Amino acid sequence: MIRIHAVTRRFGEVTALDGVSLEIEEGEFFALLGPSGCGKTTLLRVLAGFEAPDSGTVALDGQDLLGVPAHRRPVNLMFQSYALFPHMNVEKNIAYGLAREGLARAEIGERVAAVLATVGLTAQARRRPHQLSGGQRQRVALARAIVKRPRVLLLDEPLSALDKQVRAEMQLELKRLQHQVGITFLVVTHDQEEAMSLADRIAVLDRGRVQQVDTPVDLYRHPRGRFVAGFVGANNVFSGRLLPSGGLDVPGVGVLPAPAGDTAGLVGVRPESIRLAAGDADASLHGAVVDISYFGGSSRIAVTIPGLDRPVLLTVPGPATVTSGARVALSWDPESAVLIETTGDTP
Amino acid sequence: MARRGKTAGGPHVRARLVLLGPGLSYLAVLLLLPLALLIGYTVFRRGRFGGIAYEDGSTGENFARITDPLYADVLTGSLRIAAVTTLLALLLGYPTAYAISRLPGRWRTVALVLVVLPFWTNFLIRTYAWIVLLSSRGVVNSALTGMGLIDRPLKLLYTEPAVVLGLLYAYLPLMVLPLYSAIERVDPRLLEASADLGARPARTFWSVTLPHTLPGVLTGCVFVFVPSLGNFVVPELLGGGHTVMVGNLIRDQFLTARDWPFGSVLALALMAFLVLLLMAQAWAGRRLGGR
Amino acid sequence: MRRATLLPLWLTYVFLYTPVVVLVVMSFNRSDSPYEWSGFSTAWYGTLAGDDEVLRGLANTLIVAAGATALSTVLGTLLAVGLARHASRSRLLPALSVLPAVLPDIVLAIGLLAFYSLVSATLGLHSVLLAHTVFGLAFVTAVVRTRIAHVDPSLEEASRDLGAGEATTFLRITLPTLAPGIVAGALLTFTLSLDEFVIAFFTAGPKDPTLPIVIYSMIRFGVTPEINALATLLLAVSFTMVIAAQRVSRLTEAL
Numbered sequence: 001m002i003r004i005h006a007v008t009r010r011f012g013e014v015t016a017l018d019g020v021s022l023e024i025e026e027g028e029f030f031a032l033l034g035p036s037g038c039g040k041t042t043l044l045r046v047l048a049g050f051e052a053p054d055s056g057t058v059a060l061d062g063q064d065l066l067g068v069p070a071h072r073r074p075v076n077l078m079f080q081s082y083a084l085f086p087h088m089n090v091e092k093n094i095a096y097g098l099a100r101e102g103l104a105r106a107e108i109g110e111r112v113a114a115v116l117a118t119v120g121l122t123a124q125a126r127r128r129p130h131q132l133s134g135g136q137r138q139r140v141a142l143a144r145a146i147v148k149r150p151r152v153l154l155l156d157e158p159l160s161a162l163d164k165q166v167r168a169e170m171q172l173e174l175k176r177l178q179h180q181v182g183i184t185f186l187v188v189t190h191d192q193e194e195a196m197s198l199a200d201r202i203a204v205l206d207r208g209r210v211q212q213v214d215t216p217v218d219l220y221r222h223p224r225g226r227f228v229a230g231f232v233g234a235n236n237v238f239s240g241r242l243l244p245s246g247g248l249d250v251p252g253v254g255v256l257p258a259p260a261g262d263t264a265g266l267v268g269v270r271p272e273s274i275r276l277a278a279g280d281a282d283a284s285l286h287g288a289v290v291d292i293s294y295f296g297g298s299s300r301i302a303v304t305i306p307g308l309d310r311p312v313l314l315t316v317p318g319p320a321t322v323t324s325g326a327r328v329a330l331s332w333d334p335e336s337a338v339l340i341e342t343t344g345d346t347p
Numbered sequence: 348m349a350r351r352g353k354t355a356g357g358p359h360v361r362a363r364l365v366l367l368g369p370g371l372s373y374l375a376v377l378l379l380l381p382l383a384l385l386i387g388y389t390v391f392r393r394g395r396f397g398g399i400a401y402e403d404g405s406t407g408e409n410f411a412r413i414t415d416p417l418y419a420d421v422l423t424g425s426l427r428i429a430a431v432t433t434l435l436a437l438l439l440g441y442p443t444a445y446a447i448s449r450l451p452g453r454w455r456t457v458a459l460v461l462v463v464l465p466f467w468t469n470f471l472i473r474t475y476a477w478i479v480l481l482s483s484r485g486v487v488n489s490a491l492t493g494m495g496l497i498d499r500p501l502k503l504l505y506t507e508p509a510v511v512l513g514l515l516y517a518y519l520p521l522m523v524l525p526l527y528s529a530i531e532r533v534d535p536r537l538l539e540a541s542a543d544l545g546a547r548p549a550r551t552f553w554s555v556t557l558p559h560t561l562p563g564v565l566t567g568c569v570f571v572f573v574p575s576l577g578n579f580v581v582p583e584l585l586g587g588g589h590t591v592m593v594g595n596l597i598r599d600q601f602l603t604a605r606d607w608p609f610g611s612v613l614a615l616a617l618m619a620f621l622v623l624l625l626m627a628q629a630w631a632g633r634r635l636g637g638r
Numbered sequence: 639m640r641r642a643t644l645l646p647l648w649l650t651y652v653f654l655y656t657p658v659v660v661l662v663v664m665s666f667n668r669s670d671s672p673y674e675w676s677g678f679s680t681a682w683y684g685t686l687a688g689d690d691e692v693l694r695g696l697a698n699t700l701i702v703a704a705g706a707t708a709l710s711t712v713l714g715t716l717l718a719v720g721l722a723r724h725a726s727r728s729r730l731l732p733a734l735s736v737l738p739a740v741l742p743d744i745v746l747a748i749g750l751l752a753f754y755s756l757v758s759a760t761l762g763l764h765s766v767l768l769a770h771t772v773f774g775l776a777f778v779t780a781v782v783r784t785r786i787a788h789v790d791p792s793l794e795e796a797s798r799d800l801g802a803g804e805a806t807t808f809l810r811i812t813l814p815t816l817a818p819g820i821v822a823g824a825l826l827t828f829t830l831s832l833d834e835f836v837i838a839f840f841t842a843g844p845k846d847p848t849l850p851i852v853i854y855s856m857i858r859f860g861v862t863p864e865i866n867a868l869a870t871l872l873l874a875v876s877f878t879m880v881i882a883a884q885r886v887s888r889l890t891e892a893l
Contacts, residue, residue, distance in 0.1 A: 370720070371731070468658070
């Protein structure tokens with residue numbers, strides 16, 4: 001439905017978007033994920049109409065979108081700051097967009113009432129923004145955008161301003177809402193947990209370039225490139241040479257469990273796949289525990305290994321059975337080591 | 348307000364013209380052009396019946412006239428009066444602002460409003476009130492005579508101190524406000540830390556409060572010095588013919604003597620002092636900014 | 639609080655209010671000499687009310703103040719929005735917009751006199767009005783710019799995103815959110831114009847003096863006790879306006 005092709009945007013010496021191409025399907029919940037400065041917000045603003053790219057095309061339903069000014073695009077944006085009009089109450093805020101379409105008052109009233117019910121704010125209709133809580137304000141911002149029935153709803157870091165508790169609730173809300181109204185959602189976020197839990201598909205961006213586009217599961221299980229491997233979920237990345245008999249030969253460390261292969265490459269092993277070895281024969285790495293973080297349901301243990309510049313992380317259920325400083329041995333199954341594909345421009 | 352560069356579509360140039368055009372054009376015509384005229388006048392001679400004698404060609408004699416002791420005295424006298432006024436305003440204003448900052452919350456606003464309130468009455472009438480107070484049959488003299496402290500009335504009016512007093516009265520609130528603002532902004536934790544380390548209140552004041560409020564002091568001094576320097580009402584009403592300041596000279600040249608070129612030179616001198624003062628304030632502000 | 643700390647404050651108040659008290663008291667003095675008391679009387683207020691010159695001066699002052707405020711508010715608001723949107727990185731333009739407020743009033747006064755002479759304009763209320771607008775513009779621009787800095791910059795984008803064009807956004811979103819700043823700037827300009835003497839003195843015609851010019855003549859060329867009554871009235875008006883302004887600012891703080 002949306003076709004973004006080779007979009008580039010530079011600000012002075014900084015290249016915010018570098019030949020970005022994406023396709024977004026109708027009815028999808030799509031996420032743009034990346035660290036700050038990766039260009040995701042710029043791309044969002046290009047779609048909304050507040051930035052014009054230096055080159056490239058964007059088409060919506062097959063028709064050029066860039067030539068259409070922001071106020072006429074069938075695209076609506078939910079701002080990170082919500083941008084609710086302070087001098088209008090909730091109802092008028094929501095009705096604002098409909099009034100611009102020249103609809104009859106009766107119809108506006110009906111649609112506003114309906115969307116208020118959808119987001120659960122019927123009782124707050126006459127309140128002003130400063131009288132609402134953060135979560136309520138966000139729902140008003142959402143309602144204001146949805147009521148216009150756009151082809152695409154853009155959301156700029158929708159959950160970043162909320163407390164952890166409210167955030168969890170809003171995540172469910174957003175997914176439910178998206179299914180209910182059937183609009184294509186495009187979320188921009190730097191929080192990979194948020195992206196993973198909300199989206200049907202995720203595009204990971206770094207420094208203006210698309211690194212990988214996949215479903216959350218595929219993104220996690222088969223990351224492409226060192227950046228994605230390290231950004232989406234915690235990961236242990238080893239660099240070495242794959243052996244035809246199986247295993248990754250890491251200079252200065254030894255042969256680590258890995259699938260068979262022939263080339264030099266990167267291999268990623270997720271912390272939950274690593275375990276404390278039962279005996280020496282089982283072990284692939286030996287080192288000392290340097291940090292333990294307890295999360296209630298699980299613990300993350302960091303182990304320094306001679307020859308590696310970063311500690312290896314492993315996750316165990318419940319509290320850790322070892323203490324800081326203890327000497328431990330680690331191992332994992334060869335199939336748990338995932339070869340990280342590298343293509344031309346993903347280092 | 349949207350500050351980004353290019354936006355998709357939209358007549359950007361038209362918006363810029365509509366917004367910036369009227370205001371800037373107005374200022375160009377009614378501010379920059381007049382100032383340019385003044386600067387231009389300085390190199391011409393006055394015409395026989397006032398106006399400008401362009402046909403005489405340009406000359407530097409207007410600038411030379413400033414060095415004439417008559418006028419140089421007025422300039423240095425003006426600087427002196429403005430400086431004394433500023434100093435007195437600082438000496439009275441700083442402790443006042445400090446006192447206000449030590450009052451409990453509600454009272455602070457009331458105290459500030461009371462300081463500013465006289466400022467909102469008419470400037471001329473406030474100056475006139477001092478005539479009533481200081482004249483030879485005025486309130487002060489009558490009181491002193493009545494109490495038997497003096498035999499003959501003191502000459503208080505139409506003296507330089509009277510002018511200083513009038514200027515001080517007019518502009519004191521302009522010193523108190525920025526000072527209060529600066530004092531109030533000093534992090535109270537710094538003061539607590541100082542006391543905690545054993546310093547007595549006086550020491551804390553000199554070592555902590557005063558240095559941190561110096562930018563406010565500079566602002567207050569500029570706010571008092573500038574209008575004092577260019578003032579002509581106070582020297583005229585309270586100084587009689589004896590105390591003449593730059594403002595009076597300029598007014599005379601423009602309205603009475605009709606020597607606009609020379610008047611413009613005087614105005615330029617006034618502006619030059621102003622620019623120097625502002626540059627000094629900016630420089631000092633940068634040096635203190637490191638705190 | 640130690641008494642010594644408060645002493646300078648009391649000193650300042652005595653200094654600031656003694657002349658005011660003298661004027662107020664004298665306004666009720668039956669005698670026409672400011673130097674002796676001969677009984678309580680409100681006669682001078684009556685004289686004031688009947689003084690044509692004062693009344694005309696007051697009318698002129700109000701006309702000038704209202705006109706200058708209106709013009710300054712329109713030009714200043716547009717300029718403030720323009721500076722924020724199109725000149726946020728410029729240092730020259732904001733400095734230019736604030737220049738009239740920094741310049742000594744006498745320099746501005748003679749400059750405008752020179753300008754009016756250049757265009758051979760006849761002087762009258764209109765010349766004072768235009769002159770007052772020069773500094774009024776500066777103050778409105780400064781106050782509105784401060785307000786803009788506190789407003790969410792996304793509001794205008796949100797308006798456009800929802801389908802409003804530039805003009806609609808400006809009228810329905812920009813102006814209402816800037817309203818407290820615009821009102822404050824307008825009030826400030828009005829107050830400054832009411833009391834302004836120096837610029838008016840140089841740019842007013844011989845036939846239409848403003849109230850400060852009338853007061854100046856009264857002081858220079860023959861003091862009558864009417865002045866005390868006028869001073870007391872102006873003080874009362876200022877007092878009321880300051881209280882009113884406080885109330886208004888507390889109301890608009892909600893926005």
